Amino acid sequence: MARQDELRQDVPHAEHARSAADGRTRDAVARLLLEQGPTTAGVLAETLRLSGPGVRRHLDALVAEGSVVTRDARQAAGRKRGRPARQFLLTASGRARAGRGEDGPAELAVAALRRLREAAGEDAVKGFARDRALAMVGEHREHVLAGADRAERATRLAGALTAEGYAATTRGAGEGDGLDARVAGEQLCQHHCPVADVAAEFPALCEAEAEVFAELLGTHVQRLATIARGxxxxxxHVPAQRSDQHTGSTTPAVTTGGGPENQGRQVV
Incomplete structure (x- = not known):
């Protein structure tokens, strides 16, 4: 009888341990999605060394709680038609879960910027946004500028942004992405934004980042999408460097629009 009582007492402990382990695994899944962006279940399972059914169980739980959504993966150029792979990506609440402790008091920041705008005007907000963007990459500036060409600079800039909490990556962009061959280049992707909630009301934060990126890369850039806009x-988008161009030889022009009217449009 005493043994049965001990076993009954062990059940809640075992359930609690299992629940804690599940929570840690789901945090790891969310963190990987934050770092890599939209990812298939197969890649997640391989990276985290989980079974396919195991990772899908955790993904189903994250989808149910609203931390993750799914979409069809983009088909590569020349790939035979068929059922597209499913990718998983974080929602706003999922990014908050994965980047816990990094977002800061967004409400306070919004209130402070509103007050700044009321007291000193929109130019003051833009000045603050630029100072913040410069400070964000300031200590990495020389490292980025030391890149041999524009593509390497973009890669170094992604590393600098990752060090600042933005989980950034680069990938080649071209006709396989539905783009004109003339605008091939690199796409710099920031999978996390610590100020996304603030930038939703103050897009000057996003615009200032793009301006600083253009100056570092020595070319115009175009914002195709932002977390702040959902x-x-x-x-x-960072255009490819032609053989007759020299990085930094001209004053860069910047296109920052990321709204629906600008999605997929490139500047040449």
Whole structure:
């Protein structure tokens, strides 16, 4: 009888341990989605060394709680038609879960910027946004500028942004992405934005970032998407460097629009 009582007491402890382990695994899944952006279940399982059914169980739980949504993966150029793979990506609440402790008091920041705008005007907000963007990459500036060409600079800039909490990556962009070959280049993707909630009301924060990126890369850039506007990542297109161009030889022009009217449009 005493043994049965001990077993009954062990059940809640075992359930609690299992629940805690599930929570840690789901945090790991969310963190990987934050770092890599939209990802398939197969890639998640391989990276985290989980079984396919195991990772799908955790993904189903994250979808049910509203931390993750799914979409069809983009088909690569020349790929045979068929059922597209499913990708999983974080929602706003999922990014908050994955980046816990990094977002800061957004409400206070919004209130402070509103007060700044009321007291000193929109130019003061833009000045603050630029100072913040410069400070964000300031200590990485020389490292980025030391890149041999524009593509390497973009890669170094992604590393600098990751060090600042933006989980950034680069990937080549071209005709396979539905783009004109003339505007091939790099896409700089920031999978996390610590100030997304603030930038939703103050897009000058996003615009200032793009301006600083253009100055570092020595070319115009275009914001294709932003987390602040509900996209999965902040995506900035960096045009390829032609052989007759020299990085930094001209004053860069910047296109920052990321709204629906600008999605998929490139500047050449």
């Amino acid at each position: 996209d999965a990542a902040c995506t900035t």
